[in-house]
Amino acid sequence: MTETTPQQSKWSMVGKDPQTIPIDQIDLSHPGIWHANEFLPFMARLREEDPVHYCAESAVGPYWSVTKYKDIMEVDTSPHIYSSEPTIGIVDTFEEFTLPAFISMDPPKHDEQRRVVQGVVAPANLKNLEGLIRSRVCEILDGLPLHEEFDWVERVSIELTTQMLATLFDFPFEDRAKLTFWSDVATAIPGGGIVATQEERWQAIQECMAYFTKLWNARVNAAPGNDLISMLAHGEATRNMPPMEYLGNVILLIVGGNDTTRNSISGGVVALNENPAEYDKLRKDRSLIPNMVSEIIRWQTPLAYMRRTAKVDTVLNGKQIKAGDKVVMWYASGNRDEEAIANANSFLIDRPNARQHLSFGFGLHRCMGNRLAEMQLRIVWEEIMKRFSFVEVVGEPERVYSSFVKGYTKLPVVLHPK
Amino acid sequence: MEVSPGVSVMEAAINNAVPGIDADCGGFCSCATCHVFVNEQWLDKLPPLGPNEDAMLSLSPDRRENSRLSCQIPVVDALDGLVVTTPEFQF
Numbered sequence: 001m002t003e004t005t006p007q008q009s010k011w012s013m014v015g016k017d018p019q020t021i022p023i024d025q026i027d028l029s030h031p032g033i034w035h036a037n038e039f040l041p042f043m044a045r046l047r048e049e050d051p052v053h054y055c056a057e058s059a060v061g062p063y064w065s066v067t068k069y070k071d072i073m074e075v076d077t078s079p080h081i082y083s084s085e086p087t088i089g090i091v092d093t094f095e096e097f098t099l100p101a102f103i104s105m106d107p108p109k110h111d112e113q114r115r116v117v118q119g120v121v122a123p124a125n126l127k128n129l130e131g132l133i134r135s136r137v138c139e140i141l142d143g144l145p146l147h148e149e150f151d152w153v154e155r156v157s158i159e160l161t162t163q164m165l166a167t168l169f170d171f172p173f174e175d176r177a178k179l180t181f182w183s184d185v186a187t188a189i190p191g192g193g194i195v196a197t198q199e200e201r202w203q204a205i206q207e208c209m210a211y212f213t214k215l216w217n218a219r220v221n222a223a224p225g226n227d228l229i230s231m232l233a234h235g236e237a238t239r240n241m242p243p244m245e246y247l248g249n250v251i252l253l254i255v256g257g258n259d260t261t262r263n264s265i266s267g268g269v270v271a272l273n274e275n276p277a278e279y280d281k282l283r284k285d286r287s288l289i290p291n292m293v294s295e296i297i298r299w300q301t302p303l304a305y306m307r308r309t310a311k312v313d314t315v316l317n318g319k320q321i322k323a324g325d326k327v328v329m330w331y332a333s334g335n336r337d338e339e340a341i342a343n344a345n346s347f348l349i350d351r352p353n354a355r356q357h358l359s360f361g362f363g364l365h366r367c368m369g370n371r372l373a374e375m376q377l378r379i380v381w382e383e384i385m386k387r388f389s390f391v392e393v394v395g396e397p398e399r400v401y402s403s404f405v406k407g408y409t410k411l412p413v414v415l416h417p418k
Numbered sequence: 419m420e421v422s423p424g425v426s427v428m429e430a431a432i433n434n435a436v437p438g439i440d441a442d443c444g445g446f447c448s449c450a451t452c453h454v455f456v457n458e459q460w461l462d463k464l465p466p467l468g469p470n471e472d473a474m475l476s477l478s479p480d481r482r483e484n485s486r487l488s489c490q491i492p493v494v495d496a497l498d499g500l501v502v503t504t505p506e507f508q509f
Contacts (some may be wrong), residue, residue: 076447077470110475122479123507355442362448364473371509 011059018042022073023050027058028065028330028403029090031189034304035401038343041066043333052319060090063307063326064319066190067333070356071317075308075329077363079106082308082327084365089404090328099205099248103256107364113249114368116235119226120168121307121372129167133376137383144415145231149394157381159259164376170227171215182208182219186251190399194313209247216246227254230259260302261373263407265380266397267300268292270411271347273393278349286385292349298357299347304332304406306361331343331358332406390416420423421493427502428452428489445489450474451509453481454502464491471500480505 008254012032013021018041024043035041044055053065066072075082087093087104102113119125140159144150144331158180166176185204188194195201212229219225220233232238232246241249272279310325321327335358336344341352360367367373384391395412421430431439431452440451447470456464461484467475471490475481488502 070468073443073448075448108472111473114477115479118477119479123509336452353444354443355440358501360442362443362446364477371507 012246013042014038018045023053026050026053026065026162027055028333029055029060029063031192031401032402034403034406035399036298037381037399039304039332039403040336041062042389043330043336047333047337052317052321054319060406061092061326062327063090064316065207065333066316066327066329067337068317069334072329072331072334072358073362074316076306076386078367079364083252084306084313086306086309088306088308088365090305090326092326099251100242100245101252103138103252103365112237113241116238117228117249117253118210120226120231121369123371125226126372126375129372130375130379131397132167134152134379134383136160137275137379138305141383141387146415149412149414152269152282152391152413153262153266153408154410157262157339157408157411159378160265160376161262162262164372165254165257168228169215170225170229172188172218175211177210179202179210179254180258182251183254186255187402187405188258189402200235203250204334205247208251212247213243227258245250246312256367257372259405259407260367261370261376263302263400263405264297264373266408266411267302268296268377268381269391269393269413270397271296271299272391276349278392279337281349282381282385283389286382288349289381289385290374291351291354292381293374294348294354294357295347295351296377297359297373298335298341298354300406301332301357302406303359304403305330306365309348322410329361331361334358387418388415389418392416423428425493426489427454427491427493427500430493431488436509439488440506440508441489443489447471447474447487447490450478450487451504453478453508454486454488455505456484456486456489457501457503458484460497460500460502463496464486478509480507480509485507491505 011030013027014032014036015032026046028042034044039251046065051068052071054061066075082105083106085106102110136159144155162176162180165179166173168358171179184194185201188201190198190201192195213227216233224230224234305328308327310321310323310327312323314321338344360370392414394414397408398410400407400409419434425480426445428439428441428445432441442451443449475485
């Protein structure tokens with residue numbers, strides 16, 4: 001399956017003892033421990049002993065890991081010190097493979113471009129979408145087999161988020177599987193199972209570009225519509241954007257609206273199976289669903305980190321950071337920080353202040369689709385609870401080979417009807 | 419609503435379970451989900467709009483002239499009688 005298994009890489013931390021390994025050797029960036037679900041104790045040790053942690057040597061070069069909630073908040077809300085340019089990924093970009101998008105821009109350009117597309121995922125617009133989302137959720141859930149094993153990721157999480165994306169882009173419905181593929185490709189590590197090489201990855205991205213250029217040309221010549229492509233094609237700040245920038249923003253919206261929600265839909269099933277008492281609470285009181293949705297998003301943290309680059313020399317929690325240094329905010333760690341969140345390692349669907357988590361980030365780059373994501377998850381759980389007494393996980397979940405996208409590639413379940 | 423000075427309008431709303439304020443970031447001026455519209459007569463009595471608050475509000479599709487983030491408005495005697503309303507949604 002994969003060419004580079006975690007065990008083969010000299011950078012992998014898999015199997016190493018998080019308590020005794022010399023602290024300077026802890027490297028959260030390698031996908032191995034995320035794939036193997038061994039990341040939690042490494043993050044816990046950093047929070048305890050070295051919360052702003054310098055890793056001098058890694059496959060992605062030297063970088064800082066920020067692991068405490070309050071330090072992450074400080075970095076996320078100081079764009080004048082910590083830039084989102086040139087990229088928010090841990091891997092340094094190469095000019096020829098770089099897609100510009102507002103997630104990796106600073107003000108004022110970020111703000112101008114974001115304002116154009118923000119309206120489509122604003123609550124006022126979502127109200128109009130709720131009925132459509134619910135009918136699609138119902139159709140998917142009603143088509144699932146009972147009492148027999150199937151893959152929840154493929155049949156529910158992927159299918160639902162892909163349908164949603166197709167709706168937001170007004171994308172040809174019969175071609176919607178392409179959206180999932182392009183989303184996977186965009187964040188894929190060559191050799192990690194999706195594509196074998198950087199060239200293969202780039203080829204897929206170019207196919208994506210060709211497809212979306214066709215859609216752009218059709219929409220730009222039509223009356224302005226409410227879909228994302230039409231908004232980009234007619235928006236004042238975006239209608240003259242270079243093709244690569246258009247593609248960058250399209251990919252941003254595909255990944256932003258796909259992987260994250262997909263993995264939170266799967267993550268909720270995993271969390272409830274690992275915490276049967278919480279599942280019982282939910283069975284007794286479905287009004288807990290909106291609060292549970294926030295708790296699922298915290299517990300799962302579907303994007304493990306965001307990277308910034310220091311623009312100036314600065315000090316963070318006592319550590320001297322130099323201009324140009326790579327600074328990685330581990331949301332997955334901040335969300336487990338006991339100093340900021342009581343019982344942070346427990347999954348509690350009735351948790352007080354459940355909305356106060358880091359998964360959406362904070363500041364100007366805060367997740368634009370957060371209300372859409374919450375609405376999708378709320379509807380999914382409302383409809384699941386109407387139909388099934390138990391979505392039972394019957395095998396070990398398989399996880400994504402990535403330290404960025406924190407999620408599942410396979411989740412075998414059996415459904416028990418009410 | 420009777421509130422003692424020393425908290426923000428956002429905290430006062432949360433402590434009294436006033437609906438319509440989410441305050442996802444807990445009062446750090448970094449999520450814009452404690453957005454309120456301030457009644458005209460109170461606008462010039464408020465502390466000036468800070469750059470971070472302005473930046474966060476600038477991304478809100480519902481922003482109006484009298485928009486403020488309630489976590490940035492302290493409850494003080496001079497604001498006794500303050501009237502604010504909430505937008506239909508926090509975003």
